Amino acid sequence: MTVNDPINVIRLEDICYAYPGTDTNVLNHLDLEINKGHRIGMMAPNGSGKTTLLHVIMGLCRPDSGTITIFGKVLKEEKDFVPVRSKIGLLFQDSDDQLFCPTVLDDVAFGPLNLGFSREDAIDIARMTLERLGIEAFERHITHRLSGGQKRLVAMAAVLAMGPDVLLLDEPTAGLDNKVQKKLIHILNRLDIPYFVISHEFDFVSSVTDRIYSMENGRILKDDEIHIHRHEHVHKHGRHPHIHK
């Protein structure tokens, strides 16, 4: 068994999940491994279960069968997930879900405070993270008055401020302009933790990851099963990047 293999950060085996009250398996005997040094991109159609997959990893949706192993520990109940959650940074698809404190600084400091840092340290960490993302000017801003893209950056700061050991990003580029996307690419490329990025933008995914997965019928398709590339020739999909199987 590779359960205690230190290389494994997150390992899902044979996971099945259906939303309560429904009988279609959104995740259907799914296997996934995220290892040290992995920078995985995920491009799959809407509704294929990407968000659900991340929520299963975080223990927010409990799978009907299968095993979840994170940092070498098999996680079964809510209390197993609690300590693990603060080491996994999950960026939610909708930033309004993630930012609930009145001001930006409060929000970014929320995680560190929960981790037990003192007030001063939490503020320092929050300020440093905001600076790292170049949004220190928003510090005193009222969270719900930010624009969609600004909220996304603040949510990113909130996640990074926890000092996670692995990142799960659910469409981090949605609503970001080119300049901010470049900044995000730069930040991700300098990170030395493994991450898993969901996105619909080929250019973004290909510049921050070194393998691209897809999803179909509740299972993961790896690089060798899919071919994602840019076409220069005339094609019925036009000039948009797309997925071939």
Place this chain on the structure above:
Amino acid sequence: MIEEKFAFGNSMIHGLSPAVRIVSAGVLSSCAALCDNLYMSGAYLGIALVLCCMAKLNWKDVLLRLKPVFWFLLMIWIVLPLTFDGEVLFKYGILEFTRPGIELCAKITVKSVSILLMFTALIATMSIASLGNGLHRIHVPDKMVFLLLMSYRYIAVIQEEYHRLLRAAKFRGFVPGTNLHSYKTFAYLAGMLFVRASLRARRVHNAMLCRGFHRKFYTLDLYQPNVLNTVFLTGTCLAGVALVLFERVWM
């Protein structure tokens, strides 16, 4: 949506700690509410005006804030003097204006305006975030503070969601009217709003769990205890108590 027009300023009041301001406002307004004498209520109005000056509020904005209250007071002025029994002050045709009625109106007016001005000067001069912080400091239960902060944060989101739904309906040719179809549509909108709000609540809770939330509320703002806070709190409390005693003993 929720404007915090007075929340940011550099007056002496803005520099006081939120907890001190909340307690002062509570004490002063309770004393004012207890007052049963027209001349004494003038004293509270005086204090309220002084507080507004100390907070360097823009008078025009303050008057705008008081507008809804003026409508309410106008109603009272129309109804009470005519319907109250007692000595008739003057007559106009069959209309009789009684002295106790007018006195009561004047008292209600002065008292409600002073209480509102006190709250404007002391509470409206802080952001909702600081208000939460202050309530936490005076040991209001965490759950209620959270309720306040969360409502403040998500009212805007829910309002936006409502507008989005309404817009979606309008784009598809919906014209609100007084017919069954309109009522049904509004019922759907309201239902959808509740569903979305509860789904959102679940997602927010999930997001909080992901960031290590364990039912404890931390606040960042820290107001250094300084002499000014103590002086202000003692001053307002003493003034309130003194006015109440004065009224009880001498009036």
